[in-house]
Amino acid sequence: MIKNIQESAMATQLYPKETVSFKELARDNEVNAIVLTGAGKAFSAGGNLKMMQEMLKDKSLPRIPMNRAYRLVNNILALEKPIIAAVNGHALGLGATIALFCDVIFASENARFSDPHVSVGLVAGDGGCVIWPLLIGVARAKQYLMTKALDIGTSTGLSAIYMAWALSKTGGKLFTIEIDKGRYQEALANFKEAGLTDYIDARLADAHDLVKTLKGPFDFVFCDADKDWYTNYFIDINPKLEEGGCYTAHNVSSRGWRGGEGTEKFYTFIKTLPYMETTVDESGSGILISYKKISKRK
Numbered sequence: 687m688i689k690n691i692q693e694s695a696m697a698t699q700l701y702p703k704e705t706v707s708f709k710e711l712a713r714d715n716e717v718n719a720i721v722l723t724g725a726g727k728a729f730s731a732g733g734n735l736k737m738m739q740e741m742l743k744d745k746s747l748p749r750i751p752m753n754r755a756y757r758l759v760n761n762i763l764a765l766e767k768p769i770i771a772a773v774n775g776h777a778l779g780l781g782a783t784i785a786l787f788c789d790v791i792f793a794s795e796n797a798r799f800s801d802p803h804v805s806v807g808l809v810a811g812d813g814g815c816v817i818w819p820l821l822i823g824v825a826r827a828k829q830y831l832m833t834k835a836l837d838i839g840t841s842t843g844l845s846a847i848y849m850a851w852a853l854s855k856t857g858g859k860l861f862t863i864e865i866d867k868g869r870y871q872e873a874l875a876n877f878k879e880a881g882l883t884d885y886i887d888a889r890l891a892d893a894h895d896l897v898k899t900l901k902g903p904f905d906f907v908f909c910d911a912d913k914d915w916y917t918n919y920f921i922d923i924n925p926k927l928e929e930g931g932c933y934t935a936h937n938v939s940s941r942g943w944r945g946g947e948g949t950e951k952f953y954t955f956i957k958t959l960p961y962m963e964t965t966v967d968e969s970g971s972g973i974l975i976s977y978k979k980i981s982k983r984k
Contacts, residue, residue, distance in 0.1 A: 708761035720765070722788060723772035729797065730781025755780050759813040762787050773797040783813045786821060798979065800930050836904045838893050838919055839911030840864035843873030849908065850882040860886045861900070863893045863911075893919070902926025910936035914948035917955050931978045933962075939972025 711717050724730055762769060762784065771788035775796050782799045785791055793799075801814045835853060837846050840862040850860045864870040870890045877883050889896060893911050897919055903926050909919050916935055927933060933956075938949045956964050956976055964976040 708765050711767065712765055717767065719768045719770060721770045721772055722784065724774045726775075727796075728775040728781070729771070729773045729777040729785060731776065732779030732781040732783075755813075759783060759787060773799075776800070779814070783817060786817045787813065798930065800977075834858060834902070834904050835860045835906040836900070836908070836923065837862035838897065838907070838909045840873045840888060841869050841910070843876040843888075845908060845910065846873065846886060846888075847876060847880050847882060849906070850877070850885040851880070854882060854885045858885070858905075861889070861904075862886060863889050863891055863896055865890070865892050865911075897922045900926065903928045903931075905931050907931070907933045908936070909934065912948075913937060913946050913952075916948050916952035920952065920956060927978050929978055933976045933978070935974040935976075937971050938966055938974035939968055940966065941968060941972070 711720055758780075768789040770790045770792065771785040773785050773791060773793040775794070776798045777785045778800050782801055785799065801818070835849050835858065837849060837860055840846055841864065843862070846860055846862045853860055862873075864873060867890060870888065874883075874888060877886050877888065894915060900923075902923070904923065905928050907923055907927065909916060911919065916938075920933060920935075923933070935949070935952065938953055940953075953964075953966070953974060956962055956974070961979050962976045963979055964974065967973045967975060
């Protein structure tokens with residue numbers, strides 16, 4: 687008998703729970719193989735990245751739940767029966783790790799593998815740093831786990847520090863642009879204090895002009911500059927954004943469009959692009975998150 691296990695597409699806690707114990711499957715003599723697939727449109731969205739970010743900010747929060755990811759991967763490796771991953775949609779973070787550790791992988795046309803940990807300031811964990819290099823080599827693994835990021839609008843560099851710290855763990859580098867000399871110099875001092883100077887290429891320049899000349903490619907882009915130019919920035923960067931790459935823009939929220947008419951026009955524009963999968967996190971001042979599914983077709 688082949689046992690079919692469906693994982694929830696979204697983790698309600700820090701990490702998705704096992705719907706069936708792998709130890710039980712190992713003892714069940716009627717089970718010869720296991721098929722692991724998603725219950726919804728996605729294979730698995732992985733862990734709760736927002737909660738992980740909160741844990742980084744608040745050191746008093748318990749770390750014990752994070753061991754669940756370790757146990758889950760360990761249980762997959764320890765099971766002597768073959769596990770087949772039927773990847774029916776997005777496999778993100780831990781979801782990608784689970785799929786890649788399976789013995790056999792069948793992927794639908796809608797399947798996408800991605801590890802977004804670095805894009806939110808976290809090290810690619812949960813076994814991702816192990817399995818990706820084993821399957822595709824160290825160099826390509828570093829590329830897919832995030833190699834090059836762009837920060838448009840450095841300000842004093844606080845957001846850049848989070849991104850650069852994560853990139854320092856994958857061998858990547860952050861390119862960041864600031865037009866104001868005072869903020870630029872303050873950012874440089876902050877980068878030095880954080881010990882991240884080697885992972886940041888900071889430029890004092892007008893992003894309107896410099897962005898057009900950048901060669902790319904980029905895996906991740908964070909835009910927090912002049913809102914009236916948001917659409918122009920995206921048009922200039924889009925050809926240089928990798929498949930599976932993520933484009934984010936700050937101060938984008940439908941609650942009154944805090945960023946003004948420019949952010950509303952940008953949101954309307956990017957939502958018309960079929961190869962960009964776009965959502966908006968309405969918490970705080972709002973942030974647009976857009977995932978590039980396929981290359982733009984001419």
